[in-house]
Amino acid sequence: MKIKPIDATPSSTLYEQVADRIRTLISEGTLQDGDRLPSVRKLHQQLSISISTVLEAYRSLEDQGVIEARPQSGYFVKPVHLNPPDEPHQCTLPKQALPVDISLAFRVSETMRDTCNVGLGTAVPGIELLPVDALNRLMGKILRTNPALLHTYSPSNGCEALRHEVAKRLMEAGCSLSPDDLVITNGATEAIHLALRAVTKPGDIVAIESPTYYGFLEILESLHLKALEISTHPKDGISLEQLEIALEQRPIAACLLVSNFSNPLGSCMSDSKKKHLLELLERYDVPLIEDDTYGETFLSGHRPKAIKAFDTTERVLYCASVSKTLSPGLRIGWCAPGRYQMKVQQLKMAMNWTTAIAPQLTVAAFLSTGSYDRHLRHLRRAYQAQLSRMTQAICEYFPCPTRVTRPGGGHVLWLELPNEFDAMALYEKALEHRISVAPGNMFSPSGNYTNCLRLNCGLPWSQTINDAMQTLGSLVKQQLAKKMLGVEERNDGLE
Ligand SMILES: Cc1ncc(COP(=O)(O)O)c(C=O)c1O
Structure with a gap:
């Protein structure tokens, strides 16, 4: 393992810089629980710093509980011996659908975006984890080779090159889609907005997970839709029993949920639950808006399938984006609207005609390199x-x-x-x-x-x-x- 050389910055001492480097290697997962750190002598040679500086760095990390010394063996990343805390309870919820008031969410999300605060509020990836240099290089190359193209409109459903790359990637989620089945959008937010508009009218009721991503509530409010909260389990998602009771009791225009690693609960539905959900929605003839923005962020095993993979009746409007994996700022998302394709495409044209071409081509180029x-x-x-x-x-x-x-x-x-x-x-x-x-x-x-x-x-x-x-x-x-x-x-x- 190679540790980057130390810079002579006046703001931190040498040993703090070394400790920082090690901490970064641990937080990025290069060094994992129980891994052995480079020996003191090796680091002293590799970084051309004194043995006492390395020792001081290791001791400070030891004091912080990040690493541990083992007699005669060296220093190791301290394993996280968690007696894992219990998981949160499932909540009992009001039985009526409610109009949405987002004044609180709006006020809070404004302060969450303030970069002067330690950002534990917004669900954003650290910029250090994103391939910023590679994306900037690709965008630069596109700008140099196609200067005029960038100032034109792409087709309203998006650039063919990007739709092609996205359709290929969705095969891993179990979906067989052609590039023509997709509409490129400004992030998942626009995809969900368009999907909701395609299947609802003001005053309609939409069944949502509870707790739910507050961005959904902002969209529901802007479209004058009512939200019906359905109890949701932190492990496997929305309660189908509660959803069925709700479907029996009142007209529900759509169901909106995050199928894989939801925000905020992190729940992920099993394949059999995904199929049962579709059977249930089919029985009541209700469309499903599936947000799979986190599908590619699985921590072990394989990418979970999208509900769309089991959709034989084209009732799923599948939405996702690259905001949690590549870049939230490029604003690239997509919708595979199934039987609502024409409607979503028309709404996209009415809303903003198309998505900016430079970010589309940049993401398409990145996906096609194999670096993704x-x-x-x-x-x-x-x-x-x-x-x-x-x-x-x-x-x-x-x-x-x-x-x-x-x-x-x-x-x-x-x-x-x-x-x-x-x-x-x-x-x-x-x-x-x-x-x-x-x-x-x-x-x-x-x-x-x-x-x-x-x-x-x-x-x-x-x-x-x-x-x-x-x-x-x-x-x-x-x-x-x-x-x-x-x-x-x-x-x-x-x-
Ligand atoms: C579940 C979920 N969907 C959508 C979004 C927004 O995605 P985008 O930035 O692509 O509009 C977020 C952002 O936090 C999210 O958590």
Whole structure:
């Protein structure tokens, strides 16, 4: 293993730089739990620094609990011996469909995007993990070789080259689609927006997972749709029993869910559940909007199949993007609308005619090079390492019992704290410490989950994140202790 040479930067000492390098190798997954670190002598030779500097770096990492010394054997990445915390409960939900109010989500997501805060609120990958240089080089080459082409419109359903690459990749999700079955969009957000518009009218009811990605709520609100929350399990997703009861009781215009590694729960439906869901929707003749934005972020085994793979009646409007794997800023997503193809294409034209051509060609070029799979392997290792470090930090710093999800993909964790915990109060307090978190009630139109939090694990582990987690843990403990005291005081008063 080669460690990058040390720069002579005045802002940090030599030993801190060495410790940082090792921490990065661990957070990116190059060094994994139990792996042996380079010997002190080897690092001293490789980096041309003194033995005492290497030792100081290793000792500081040891103090932080990142590595451990084993007698006569050297230094090793400290395995995360977790007694994994319990997973959150499934929630009991209101039985009526509700209009959506996104004023809270809007206010909170504004502060979550503030780059001055430690970004544990938004679900974004760390920029260090994305192939920024390769994408910039490809875009530069496209700009040089095709300067005029970039200033023209692409067809409204998107560039053929990109649709071709996406259709090829979707074979791994079990889908047999031709490039003509796809419409390229501005991210998954636009794909979902178009899909919802194609199958609903204002006032309709849409069945959603609970908790659900708050971006869905923003779209539902903008289209004047009502949301019906369906209980969802952190492991295998939406409850088909609850969905069936809902379908029996009222007209539901569409079902909208994340099939693989949902946001925020990280749940992933089994193949048999995906088939049962389709059978159920077929019985009630309801279209499904499937968001598979996280499908390629599986942490072990194989890429899970899309529900679209089992769709024999063309009722699935499949949506996804490269925002969690390549670049959220290029805004490249797609929709495979099945029987609603013409409608979605027309809506896309009416909305903004087409998606900008330069990002489309850049993503097409990246997908065609074969570098994508190599990049994904690296990214998944990094997400896995980060999820496990964050879980470890929760075990260390948060009060017991804090329940935490164990997602098999994606890069977010969902935490459930005792009922008296107030996630909004923590959100406000954490902002004073320049830390952003996503309070649970953002993920529910009925304002459920006031005792829950979502944490982003997309950023490489660092001292800053460690400190932020420690601060959050103390703030949670302080808040709960105050509440306990308050209850005791009230009880005293009553007696
Ligand atoms: C489940 C889910 N779908 C869609 C999006 C947004 O995707 P895009 O940036 O491609 O519009 C997100 C972003 O967090 C997400 O979590």
